[in-house]
Amino acid sequence: MKIVSNFLLNVKETYIMEAATYKPSSWPHSIHVLGNGPYAKEIVNQITHPVDTKFHFVSSGDDENILPTMLMVGIANPTIKMAVIEEFYFELEEETFISSVSSKVVIADNTWKTICRAQCVNIGPFTSIGHDTEIRDFVSICANVTIGHDCIIAEYSTI
Numbered sequence: 001m002k003i004v005s006n007f008l009l010n011v012k013e014t015y016i017m018e019a020a021t022y023k024p025s026s027w028p029h030s031i032h033v034l035g036n037g038p039y040a041k042e043i044v045n046q047i048t049h050p051v052d053t054k055f056h057f058v059s060s061g062d063d064e065n066i067l068p069t070m071l072m073v074g075i076a077n078p079t080i081k082m083a084v085i086e087e088f089y090f091e092l093e094e095e096t097f098i099s100s101v102s103s104k105v106v107i108a109d110n111t112w113k114t115i116c117r118a119q120c121v122n123i124g125p126f127t128s129i130g131h132d133t134e135i136r137d138f139v140s141i142c143a144n145v146t147i148g149h150d151c152i153i154a155e156y157s158t159i
Helices: 005-020 038-045 066-076 096-100 111-117 133-143
Strands: 030-034 054-058
C-alpha cells in the first residue's frame, strides 16, 4: 500500500481540524473506536467531550479480520456513535455487513466505493468527514440520507 507523505499529512490535519469541532446532539457514556493506532487516538484526543464519556479503542486488524471485528463491535454495541477507521483498504464482499452493524458505517476517501458495492442505499445514516463536495453529494444520493447525522467518524481510507 502506497501513501504519499504529503497526502497523509494533509488528511491527518483535515481530520484533526474537523474532529475538534465535532459536536453530536447527545453523547453516549461509552464510545467504541474502531482503530487503535496513533491517528485514531490523536483524532479522538482533539474532540471535546463530556468527562464521563469513555473511549474504548478496538483493533481494526488487517484486511482478513477487520470485517468480523466490525460486525462483532456493531452487534455487541448497538449504541455506538463513533468509530475511527485507519486503514479500511479491503473490498467488502458480504452485503450483510452494513445492514448488520446497527450503528451504520462510515464513508471516507476511497471507502465510499467499497460501501456502494455493499449496497448502502437502504441503510443510512452516515457521517462523512473530510470529503469534497462531489463525494459528499454522491454518498448522500446513494445512502438516501443527509450527510451530517451523528454516527461514525472515519479517519481515512486508501488503496
